[in-house]
Amino acid sequence: MRGLLVSSIGVAVSAALVLPLPAPSGAAPPPPPPPAAKVPGKAPDIAGSTQSLPLAPTTRSLAPTAERGLLQRRVAPFSMVGVVWDDPAAELRGTVQVRTRASGTGAWSGWQDVETHNHEHGADPGTAENRAARGSTAPLWVGASDGVEVRVRPATGEPAALPAGMRLELVDPGEAPEPSEALEAAGEAEEPDEPEEAEEPDEPEESEAPEHPVPTTAALTRRAAYPTPEIHLPVLEAAAKPYIGPRPKIVSRAGWRASEALRERGFVYSKTIKAAFVHHSATGNSYTCGQSASVLRSIYRYHVVSSGWRDIGYNFAVDKCGNIYEGRAGGVTRAVRGAHTLGFNANTMGIAVLGSYSRVNPPAAAVTAVARLTAWKLGLFKGNPKGKVTLTSGGSGKHPRGRKVSFNVISGHRDGFYTDCPGTRLYGRLGTARNASAGYQGRV
Missing domain, CATH: 3.40.80.10 (Peptidoglycan recognition protein-like)
Structure with a gap:
């Protein structure tokens, strides 16, 4: 249900928005990323945009418990970050940490923890809203940013696999009102x-x-x-x-x-x-x-x-x-x-x-x-x-x-x-x- 709505209002996808960071020493800086995709006929009052970037194993192991994440990437502007996955009943037993690059200054933050225990928020079991939901972390406000790095690590000794279909969500709230x-x-x-x-x-x-x-x-x-x-x-x-x-x-x-x-x-x-x-x-x-x-x-x-x-x-x-x-x-x-x-x-x-x-x-x-x-x-x-x-x-x-x-x-x-x-x-x-x-x- 909701997945159709998401695609209809223009979620920007990683391939169109992601460029590698940083540039090799002595090389020219990478060009700015293209703006978020626009959908013809999009309602004019839908402010902001969402970039959805799939997370991949960051080690050679393809085991289901392997660390997942993204290396430093240059992306379209965003201010809030979170991680989602396919099954709302699946718990992320581990840690999520992000680093972000401030727009304008180019300074990278230190690693910040994202609250993973978000299963307890949401619609009640058996309701239509619950059936349409995805698993998710809490979102983290990071301020105006144009670069990101993320790592998701399973808990030590935790036998359960990390949830399937994990994606990094980068949210731009759109123009702020006065x-x-x-x-x-x-x-x-x-x-x-x-x-x-x-x-x-x-x-x-x-x-x-x-x-x-x-x-x-x-x-x-x-x-x-x-x-x-x-x-x-x-x-x-x-x-x-x-x-x-x-x-x-x-x-x-x-x-x-x-x-x-x-x-x-x-x-x-x-x-x-x-x-x-x-x-x-x-x-x-x-x-x-x-x-x-x-x-x-x-x-x-x-x-x-x-x-x-x-x-x-x-x-x-x-x-x-x-x-x-x-x-x-x-x-x-x-x-x-x-x-x-x-x-x-x-x-x-x-x-x-x-x-x-x-x-x-x-x-x-x-x-x-x-x-x-x-x-x-x-x-x-x-x-x-x-x-x-x-x-x-x-x-x-x-x-x-x-x-x-x-x-x-x-x-x-x-x-x-x-x-x-x-x-x-x-x-x-x-x-x-x-x-x-x-x-x-x-x-x-």
Whole structure:
């Protein structure tokens, strides 16, 4: 399903974009790579590009556990990197490291680790979105780059083979909006008039709403020219209902310039929102707040084009400066089903704090933003940020399918799966976020 969509919107392939680096001593530098391929009829609002480069054994051994990677290559500009493979159920038991060359200066970075444990993110087992997905690492933000080197090594003593069909994905987010445009676009995110798919059942084990056919490039172009009419739903103020926190500023998808023709057209909804799962994006902390929109567009493109998801996985994102962003489309006031906590996407929302917080403390502004967002959004569904809730597992590895599990209403991703996410340092601040969120709701 998703593979057809990827090819229809112009994923740039390695042969057209890759040139060797560095040039031999005394030789003229290699010519610049050609621009990313363009597809006739491509919808005009699809920003950015993706280069997909197959990884090959880097040793003489052709054994399935042999190291794979790429030697230094000059490529078209990109800012985010990740690795994907064919089978979403296959785990990459090993390490992924990348070096990148900064555009302009030509300076190479040191080796950087890419988070490999990404299986726990994504759509629930048995859903249409899960069936269309690929295996993937977390994406890593590296900033504007035009060269790359990568090595993938199996874990020491690990008998399992590396996953088949491994490819390096290099994502260019496209032209970044002016910071004022992105941050001043906060406020009302557009809401759909009616759901385009049937409402999700309460229990995750029941059937999902039907899939939508993959649109053609011509259909994408028509959609860009004649978008589906949308309306603004009324804003629920704090005084309109007990224990609803004030609505915070939310940068809309238009504010961070999400390309709506990139995602699948329909939406999937749950019946309610019972809990919020907090994540870190594991994309690193080298971004500036002025780059947050670009980071989001890169994650969005990586989730859809590279990983095969229907849209960005998270319902909301928060940057290091405390700005809040609309994530998966479908309406910020509604129970949009995301792809963020494997087994527990039904009746929950996912909030990603942009960055990596296993060894770095999250900024206070980001923790405050999580508290303000949950006070409002959980309040719309009568959620108590300091309360408990029981959810039914759709199958997560940590909790078998069908098991009833008790969670904090504001939980970390690791509560639902064996993972470090949202990072030890951020996880340790969730108690602070719960108390502050309850306070914003007016609870004693």
